[in-house]
Amino acid sequence: MITCHVRYEIDPARIEAFEAFANRWMELVERHGGVHHGYFLPAEGASDIAYALFSFPSLADYERYRSRFGVDPEFVEADRIRDESGCVRRYERTFLRPLLPPAR
Template identity: 75%
Template sequence: MITCVVEYVIDPAKIEAFERFGRRWMALVERHGGTHHGYFLPSEGASDKAIALFSFASLAAYEQYRALFGVDPDFVAADRIRDESGCVLRYDRTFMRPMLPDRGETPG
């Protein structure tokens, strides 16, 4: 499994637009074989940071999903929310592999 971590710098005055953008992308990831773990939005402290986490079974599966960017009308419409609203000032994407807790084993 590969997990994509997207760190956003957002315009806090446009949080509603960012939420519309995020809801669209959550649905697209799920529809195209990924698992979206959600967007994490500002609550307290720094008000211009947001994070998204989603996973695909493999990098190859992620690349199939990425091939739809700029081509599939639903992907274009989701990006249009970001572009027209200006809710995202910049973002960085990192790929990580999860290390999950062992279930049922005691440490030691």
């Protein structure tokens, strides 16, 4: 399994657009073989940082999903939410492998 951690710097004034963007990507990840663990948005205080975590069974599965970017109309539409609203200022992606507790 491979887990992608995305750190977003968002525009807090455009949180509703970010939520629409996030909801769309959660659907797409699930539909294309991944498990989305959710987006984590600022809850209290002044913050412009949000996070997302999602997993795919393997890096090859993730790469198949990524091959749709810029090509598949649903992926293009999801990115358009971000691009047209300006809700994301920047983001960085990190790939992780989980270390899970042993089965009991």
